[in-house]
Structure formats: C-alpha cells, structure tokens
Amino acid sequence: MKIHKIYIDREVAEFPETRTICHRLNRPVEYLDTPETLYRSIANAPDPESFGKHVLWLTRNKGAFLRDCPGTANYTCCNYRILHIGSYCSMDCAYCILQVYFHPPVLTFFVNHGEMHAALDQLFSSAVVSRVGTGEFTDSLIWENLYPISSQLIRRFAVQDHAVLELKTKTTAVAGLLELPHQRKTILSWSLNTPRIIASAERFTAPLDARIRAAAECQAHGYPLAFHFDPMVIYPGCEKEYVEVIDQLFERISPENIVWISIGSFRFIPALKTVIERRFSDSGIVYGEFIRGLDSKMRYFKPLRIKLYRALADRIRSRGPEITLYFCMEDDEVWKKSLGFTPADHGGLPRMLDRSAVRHCGLDENAQSG
Amino acid sequence: MIRPDPAIIRIETICLEDERYRITREQDLGALIRSIEHLGMINPPVLEQSPEGYRVVTGFRRLQAYRRLDRTQIEARLVNHTCREIDCLKLAIADNAMSRPLDILEEATAVVKLSAHFTDPRTFRETAALLGISVNSQLADKYRCLLRLPEGIRQQVASGVMPLAIALELESVDMPSALAVAGLFSMVQPTLSQQRELLSFMRDIAAAAGKSLSELIDEPTIAEICHADLDRKQKIVLLRSAIRRWRYPHLSRAEADFIDRRKKLDLPSGMVLQPPKDFESPAYNLTLIFETPDDLRQQSERLQEISLHPELHAILERDIEDP
Numbered sequence: 001m002k003i004h005k006i007y008i009d010r011e012v013a014e015f016p017e018t019r020t021i022c023h024r025l026n027r028p029v030e031y032l033d034t035p036e037t038l039y040r041s042i043a044n045a046p047d048p049e050s051f052g053k054h055v056l057w058l059t060r061n062k063g064a065f066l067r068d069c070p071g072t073a074n075y076t077c078c079n080y081r082i083l084h085i086g087s088y089c090s091m092d093c094a095y096c097i098l099q100v101y102f103h104p105p106v107l108t109f110f111v112n113h114g115e116m117h118a119a120l121d122q123l124f125s126s127a128v129v130s131r132v133g134t135g136e137f138t139d140s141l142i143w144e145n146l147y148p149i150s151s152q153l154i155r156r157f158a159v160q161d162h163a164v165l166e167l168k169t170k171t172t173a174v175a176g177l178l179e180l181p182h183q184r185k186t187i188l189s190w191s192l193n194t195p196r197i198i199a200s201a202e203r204f205t206a207p208l209d210a211r212i213r214a215a216a217e218c219q220a221h222g223y224p225l226a227f228h229f230d231p232m233v234i235y236p237g238c239e240k241e242y243v244e245v246i247d248q249l250f251e252r253i254s255p256e257n258i259v260w261i262s263i264g265s266f267r268f269i270p271a272l273k274t275v276i277e278r279r280f281s282d283s284g285i286v287y288g289e290f291i292r293g294l295d296s297k298m299r300y301f302k303p304l305r306i307k308l309y310r311a312l313a314d315r316i317r318s319r320g321p322e323i324t325l326y327f328c329m330e331d332d333e334v335w336k337k338s339l340g341f342t343p344a345d346h347g348g349l350p351r352m353l354d355r356s357a358v359r360h361c362g363l364d365e366n367a368q369s370g
Numbered sequence: 371m372i373r374p375d376p377a378i379i380r381i382e383t384i385c386l387e388d389e390r391y392r393i394t395r396e397q398d399l400g401a402l403i404r405s406i407e408h409l410g411m412i413n414p415p416v417l418e419q420s421p422e423g424y425r426v427v428t429g430f431r432r433l434q435a436y437r438r439l440d441r442t443q444i445e446a447r448l449v450n451h452t453c454r455e456i457d458c459l460k461l462a463i464a465d466n467a468m469s470r471p472l473d474i475l476e477e478a479t480a481v482v483k484l485s486a487h488f489t490d491p492r493t494f495r496e497t498a499a500l501l502g503i504s505v506n507s508q509l510a511d512k513y514r515c516l517l518r519l520p521e522g523i524r525q526q527v528a529s530g531v532m533p534l535a536i537a538l539e540l541e542s543v544d545m546p547s548a549l550a551v552a553g554l555f556s557m558v559q560p561t562l563s564q565q566r567e568l569l570s571f572m573r574d575i576a577a578a579a580g581k582s583l584s585e586l587i588d589e590p591t592i593a594e595i596c597h598a599d600l601d602r603k604q605k606i607v608l609l610r611s612a613i614r615r616w617r618y619p620h621l622s623r624a625e626a627d628f629i630d631r632r633k634k635l636d637l638p639s640g641m642v643l644q645p646p647k648d649f650e651s652p653a654y655n656l657t658l659i660f661e662t663p664d665d666l667r668q669q670s671e672r673l674q675e676i677s678l679h680p681e682l683h684a685i686l687e688r689d690i691e692d693p
Contacts, residue, residue, distance in 0.1 A: 074651075277577075287578035289618050291648035301621050302650055303688060333652045 001090040001142055002054055003027055003107070007038045009059035017111035018058050021146050025056070035059070035106075042104040049099045049279060052106040053090050056146075061110035065119040069136065072295035075329040076343055078262075079350040080166075082136040083120075085149055086110055089139045091170055094201035094280035095231050098137065100271050109143060117156070124160040128368045129354040132157075135168025135189070144173055151180060158183040161364045164259075164357045166226060170205040172214035178221045184361045187259050188218045189226035192249065194241040197233050201283050208245065216252040224360045225257050230264030230328050232308055234288050234300055239311040246315045255320025259360040260353060263309055264328035267299045295329075302334065309338035324356040371457055372447050376414055379446045381436055383423035390455075391427045391462035393480050395473065395528075403435045416465070417446045418458055424448075427458045428465040456487045460501060467502035475528045477503060478513035485510045515541045523552045531555065533562045539569060547576075547583035554587050557596050558605045568610065571617040591616075624649055624688065634681045638672055640665070649688060 006029045012018050013031055022029060032038060038057060045051035065084055071077030086109040088098050099105055110116070123130055134140040134153070143149050150167055157165040158181050166187045167177075174188065190211045193201075198208055206214070215225055227249065232242060266285060268276075273286045293299040313325055326349055327334060332342040343349040347369075354369040405412075415429020426433060427449060436444050449458060463480045466472060472480065480503060488494035491507045498505045505513075515538050516527060523540060526532040532555055540548040551572070555565055576586045586592070595608045615622040628645050637643060640659040646652070658673075660666040676682055 284578055287574045289620055291618075291621065291650060293650055299650070301618070301624075301648065303624065304620055331652070 001107075001145065003056045004054045005030065006056045006058060007032055007035070009035070009057070012058055012060055012111050015111045017113055017147060021056075021058060021109070021111070024146055027056075038106065039104050042106055047279065048104050049275065050092070052088060052104055053092065055106060057106050057108045058111050059108060060112040061115065065110075065116045066123060066132070072297065072329060074294035075331055076327070076335070076349050077329065078131075078326060078353055080136075080353075081123075081130055081132045083116070083132050083134045083153070083165075084110070084137060085116070085134050086143060087137045090142050091139060091205045092203035093170075093205065094203075094276050094283045094285055095233075095266055095268065095272075097268065097272065099275050099279075100269065101137075109146065113149075113152075120156060123163055127162065127364075127366075129357060129363055130163040131166060131353060131357055132163055133166040133168055135166065139169050139171060140167035141169040141171045141173040144176055148176070151176060154180045154182050154186045157185040160185070161362065162367050164224075164361045164363065168226075168228065170202060170211065172206045172210045174214050174218055177223075178217060182223060184222060184224055185363075187224045187226050187357075187361065188215065189228060190215055191228045191230065192245055193229070193231075193233070194238065194245055196235070196241060197285075201233070201280065201285055208248065212249055212252050219253060219257050223257075224259045225253060226259045226261065228262045228264075228328075229312060230262055231266035232264065232312070233266050233285050234304055234308060235284075239308060242308070242312050243315045246312065246319065250319040255323050257360075258320065258323050259356050260324040260326060261316060262326050262328050263312060264330070265300050265305045265308065267293065267297045267329070269297055273298070294331075305330070306334055306337045309334065313338055324352060326352065371453050371461070372416060372449055376445045376447050378443050379417060379424060380443050381433070381441060384417065384433060384444075385420065385423060385425050386430065386433055386437075388420070388425040389430075390425070390483075391458055392430050393462055393466040393472070393476050393483075394431060395476055395479075396431060399431060399435050399438060402431055403438060406432070406435055406439065411445055414445045414447050416449060416458075416461055418449045418453065419451070428462050459483055459487070460497070463501045463503070472503075473528050474534065475516070475524055477505075478516050481505050481510050481513045482517055485514075512538055520545060520549055520552075522549055526552050526556055531559060533565065535562065536565045536569060543573075543583055547587075550584035550587040554592070554596065558609055559602055560606050560609075564606060564610060568613055571613045575613070575616050621648060627688075628685060631681045631685050635676055635679055637676070638669065641669060641672070641676075645685075652686075654686070 003025055004027065006022060006025060006027050008018060008022075008029060008031050010031045010033050035057060038055065042048050042052050042055070061084055063084070067082050067084060069077055069080045069082055086107070087102055088105050088107045089096065090107065123132070134150070140150060144151070153165055154177060157163060164185055164187055166189050168189045168191065170191050177188070192208065192211065195208050198205060219225055229242065232238070266288070268286070276283060276286050289301045289304060290298040291301055299305070309327070316323060316325060325339060327338070332344070335342045343352060346352045351369045357363055358365055358367075411432065413429075415432050416427040417424040418427050429446070433444065449461070463484060466476065467480065480501075481498065484498060484501075485494055488497065494510075495506055512534065516524065516534065519537055519541060523532065523537050527534055527537045532552060536555070540551055543551070551569065560568060572583055572586055576583050579586070591612050592609070595605055595612060598605065598608070600608070625645075632643055635643070642657040644655040644657070646654060658666070658669050660669055
C-alpha cells in the first residue's frame with residue numbers, strides 16, 4: 001500500500017489505533033474537521049479513483065459495524081454479514097464496484113474499534129449461526145501492515161462458537177496470520193480468476209499461483225478455506241481457462257478443507273462502464289453481451305452465464321463432489337440449470353452455508369441457522 | 371461606442387482575413403450584391419482601426435460584396451478608440467442576432483467568442499441574453515466541443531442531419547472514425563435515438579474487436595446496406611438489425627428462435643405469448659383476449675394443448691447454441 005498522506009478526522013486524533021497507524025506509516029498528516037476538502041481534492045484529481053488509493057482517511061464508523069450484505073432484488077443472496085472495518089482498496093481491479101460505490105472513492109479505515117468490539121460482543125451473545133466477512137467494501141488483508149485488524153479479529157472469533165469470520169483477499173499477506181490460535185473459526189478465502197483476467201483487469205494483485213500457494217500455507221496451518229470465482233468474465237476460450245484454474249487449485253488444496261466455493265459473473269451498474277473505459281482502456285470486459293438485469297445491473301445474457309457456470313461446476317464437482325457450491329446473486333433458473341437444484345431444495349442458501357460452516361469450522365451444532 | 375459620422379474608407383486598407391468578430395457563416399453573396407447594385411449600402415459596416423489599417427467588426431459579407439463589385443472605397447462607421455475588444459464583439463453579435471435567427475454554428479461561434487471574456491457565469495449569461503442569445507455555461511462547453519469537430523460534422527449539425535448530442539459524442543473518437551460515422555448517418559439519416567443506439571453499439575463492437583469505428587463502418591455488411599437499392603427507412607431497419615446482431619449475437623439468435631417456435635405453436639387469434647425482456651426473468655407473458663364465455667372456454671381448451679406442445683417446452687428450456 002503506497003500511502004502519500006494521512007488525513008485524520010480530528011474526532012479520532014487521539015485514538016490509540018490512529019497513533020499506531022501514524023507511527024507505522026510515517027507519512028505527512030493533516031487533521032480535518034470534516035472530509036470535504038479531502039473529497040474535493042480527490043474529485044478534482046485527473047484520476048480520482050487512483051488518487052483515492054494513495055491517501056488514507058482515518059475516521060469513525062458512524063454507522064453500523066455489522067450490516068447485512070446489500071444484495072439485490074430478484075436474485076438469491078447468501079445473507080452474509082459485513083463487518084465494515086474500512087472502505088476501498090489499494091489494489092486496482094477494472095471491474096471493482098468500489099470505484100463508483102463511494103463518492104468519492106478513498107481508502108478509509110475506521111478506528112473506533114471499541115464500538116466494533118461491542119457489536120461483535122452482541123453478535124457472539126446471540127445463539128444463531130453467523131457468517132461475517134470484512135471483504136465486501138475492501139480487501140480483508142491489505143490493512144495488516146498498518147494495523148493488525150485481521151489478527152485481532154481472528155483471536156476474537158477463536159473464542160466463541162456461533163460465528164465464522166471470512167477474510168477475503170487477492171493478496172498473499174498471510175504470514176502474520178499463520179501461527180494465530182484461530183480454532184478454525186476464521187475462513188481464509190481468495191478471489192480467483194484466470195491468469196488472463198488477473199493480468200489484464202486486476203492491477204497490483206497477487207498472481208493466481210501465488211494466491212493458491214498462500215491458500216496452501218493456510219491449509220497447512222489448519223485454516224478452513226473458501227474460494228470465489230467472482231466475477232467470471234466471458235471471453236473466447238474462457239471455459240477452458242477457468243477449468244484450468246480449478247485443476248491448478250486442486251493440485252494444492254484438498255477439497256475437504258474448502259468450506260464453500262462461490263460462483264458469479266461480471267455484473268455492473270451502468271455508471272461503472274465509463275470509469276472502466278477511461279481507466280482500463282485495454283481491458284475490453286465491458287463489451288460482453290450484457291443485458292440489463294432485473295436489479296438494473298448489467299449482466300451477461302443468461303444462457304451464456306449458465307453455460308460457463310455449468311462448465312465450472314462440473315469440474316469442481318469432479319474434483320470435490322462434497323464441496324458446497326453456490327451462486328452469488330443468481331435466480332432459481334440459473335441454479336437449477338447449472339447445479340440441478342435450487343437453494344430451496346436445501347432449506348435456502350443461508351442454511352446451506354451455515355451447515356457447511358458448522359461442519360468445517362466446528363460451530364455449535366445446536367445454534368440456530370441465521 | 372461608434373463615432374457619429376460615417377467615414378469613407380479605402381477597401382484595400384480593410385483586413386477581411388482578421389475574423390475575430392466574425393459571426394456569420396453565409397457564403398452566398400448573390401442576393402446581397404444585387405441589393406447593393408440596386409439600392410446601395412443601406413447599413414454601413416462597422417470597422418475598428420488597427421495598426422495595419424482596419425479590421426471588420428460588422429459587415430463581412432457587405433465588404434466581400436463590395437470587393438466582388440470591384441469598388442475601391444466604402445462608407446463605413448468607425449468605433450471609438452476607447453472601444454474594447456469585448457465591446458466590438460458585442461456589436462458584432464448584436465448586429466447578427468438582432469437582425470435574423472442565428473444557425474447553431476453561428477450561435478456557437480458567438481457564445482464561444484463571448485465566453486472567453488467572462489469568468490463569472492452569471493454575468494456571461496446575462497450579457498449573452500442582452501445580445502439575444504439564451505445560453506448557460508454547460509451549453510457554452512458543448513459549443514466549444516462542437517467548434518473543435520471537423521467541418522463535415524459541423525455542417526451536418528448545422529443542417530440538422532446530426533443532433534448536437536451525437537456530434538459531441540464524436541469528439542472523443544479519432545478523426546477518420548468521426549467522419550465515417552458522420553458519413554454513415556448522413557447517408558441513411560437515422561433519428562436521434564437511432565443514432566444513439568447505432569453509435570453506442572458500434573463503439574462497443576469496435577472496441578471489443580480492437581478496431582476503429584471507421585474500420586468497422588468499412589466492413590462489407592455495412593457498406594452493402596448503405597449502397598443497396600432501398601429507401602431510407604428500409605436501410606435504417608437493416609442497419610439497426612445488422613448492428614444489433616453483431617453486438618448481441620446470442621440474444622439476437624434467441625429472439626429469432628423464440629419467434630420461430632412461437633409460430634410453430636400456432637397460437638389462435640386472441641392469444642399472445644411474449645418473452646421476458648432479454649430472457650432474463652423466467653416468466654413469460656400470455657395474454658388471452660375473449661368476448662364471450664364460449665370464447666374463453668375454447669381458448670382454455672387450446673391452452674391445455676399448447677401447454678403440452680414440445681415447442682413450448684423448447685421455448686421455456688431455452689438452451690443456448692452458438693450463433
């Protein structure tokens with residue numbers, strides 16, 4: 001992470017977390033009463049999305065630390081819960097929704113951890129299974145050099161048995177996590193894509209082989225794992241290349257250690273197209289056969305999605321028939337035609353995933369499915 | 371601002387090449403020459419003294435007509451020495467805008483020249499309004515883009531063949547491509563929404579194929595449609611259909627398959643089957659139209675048969691084949 005300057009919300013200037021980060025980063029600091037001047041300088045930059053990756057805004061999370069995945073209408077959501085530790089990312093993926101989700105996009109880290117831990121206390125005291133992740137609004141592992149947020153969370157989740165933490169990443173920054181007493185309550189997960197897409201659309205991320213090697217290391221240290229083939233991109237020869245990624249994955253990873261694999265294809269709000277065309281002019285990912293989905297996002301024409309999903313699912317099942325496979329934001333028709341069943345056949349998607357979490361992570365079997 | 375008494379100025383001392391105050395685009399001088407020959411100069415041009423002689427503030431065409439008539443001198447009015455460039459520009463704009471409607475290029479020229487003298491958008495807007503032009507900063511930006519476009523495209527905008535919105539989109543493409551698009555639209559003359567759709571699809575197709583728009587437009591499929599012995603509307607239908615098939619090959623194929631299969635269902639009149647938009651939702655729409663209970667009963671019996679028809683199952687299954 002190449003931060004040029006730290007902006008600090010005056011309200012959190014004296015927080016210990018703020019001091020730790022400033023000490024570790026050792027970069028120029030500016031204190032602000034409100035973020036407007038920072039927002040203006042980002043908005044006025046020639047490439048605001050890139051500028052926002054090189055400044056860090058330390059502030060309070062003024063909303064809820066734990067929130068439900070936004071999901072969208074008409075498609076099935078997994079009811080994952082987001083632990084909102086920060087926003088945006090130091091890596092630079094063409095398809096990333098965060099480029100247009102925040103106005104303006106800026107690396108933000110919340111330092112009011114007292115409130116975060118209070119939210120977790122409340123979560124752990126309820127007798128329902130929860131799946132919690134930090135990788136929705138940011139990459140889970142980019143922050144570790146600034147502040148050991150993931151290490152702290154791993155320790156916290158290790159001493160309860162109702163919830164699992166999923167750390168989702170495209171990095172290999174796992175060295176500091178390997179020896180932690182995780183008690184299998186943390187799932188380390190990687191977004192995977194074909195080497196072609198990683199090279200053309202995922203700037204500053206780890207190569208595929210490095211991600212799989214990092215996952216194998218975590219496996220060796222007893223961590224349960226998960227993988228996300230999302231967003232899959234359709235291009236000539238993509239089926240063969242995605243299947244090769246599966247083969248490469250199972251050369252090092254044992255199917256028994258995989259809690260789940262999610263599958264989803266590239267979808268985007270229309271406003272993202274112009275950003276991608278401007279910032280990733282060689283990428284070409286926005287020129288697929290996209291139609292406007294029922295949630296108003298652009299999606300590949302459905303039969304094309306199903307065809308690719310089938311190829312990937314068939315290969316995963318041939319290597320690990322017991323692996324819990326699921327789709328992120330697809331409807332019953334896609335499930336049925338790609339996997340042969342709908343979530344309702346198994347009690348709904350959240351229950352499917354809860355069961356897998358209970359089985360792989362040793363959660364309390366008597367806890368109710370969330 | 372203008373000196374009260376006209377002066378007689380030698381034509382050779384007037385620099386017509388300095389167009390800083392020129393608004394008009396009209397090149398045809400025939401009617402004006404005839405008028406001058408018949409009635410003389412009704413409204414003398416306004417000139418500004420310059421180190422080399424005189425520059426024209428108003429009356430470019432009148433002066434050209436005088437030159438064409440081989441006149442050696444002209445009665446003109448001169449601006450005061452205290453008159454600033456902005457004052458001369460206001461005179462030039464008012465002289466044109468108050469006497470006739472400006473076309474879009476003339477208005478753009480006036481707006482762009484005027485806006486260069488203002489930093490405050492409100493003062494600019496109010497000054498333009500006083501001169502007979504209704505404009506805001508956004509429109510001024512658009513006019514600036516318009517004037518940067520090649521002459522061929524500007525002419526199409528002025529003649530109404532190409533809407534301003536489409537011309538502005540062409541600013542971001544390479545010059546040969548912008549001209550190729552302008553040529554295509556000039557030939558088949560689609561409406562604004564059709565131009566928008568065609569341009570959007572063509573840009574995506576070209577970008578996906580790593581081609582320029584001009585290379586795409588040179589493809590035989592498009593050239594054949596443009597040069598076919600068809601009327602304008604037929605060409606537009608064919609062009610839109612070809613470009614759409616190109617942009618959405620699988621979706622277009624699915625739509626064609628649906629229409630084929632629906633035909634094979636042989637639906638009775640009063641029964642309409644519609645697919646979901648882009649085949650995204652699994653829900654199809656069937657409309658029944660009936661007038662009497664008997665009609666409804668017959669429709670319902672036919673519906674039973676249709677529900678078992680293999681073509682209906684094929685429609686709902688909608689497996690994909692490569693186009």
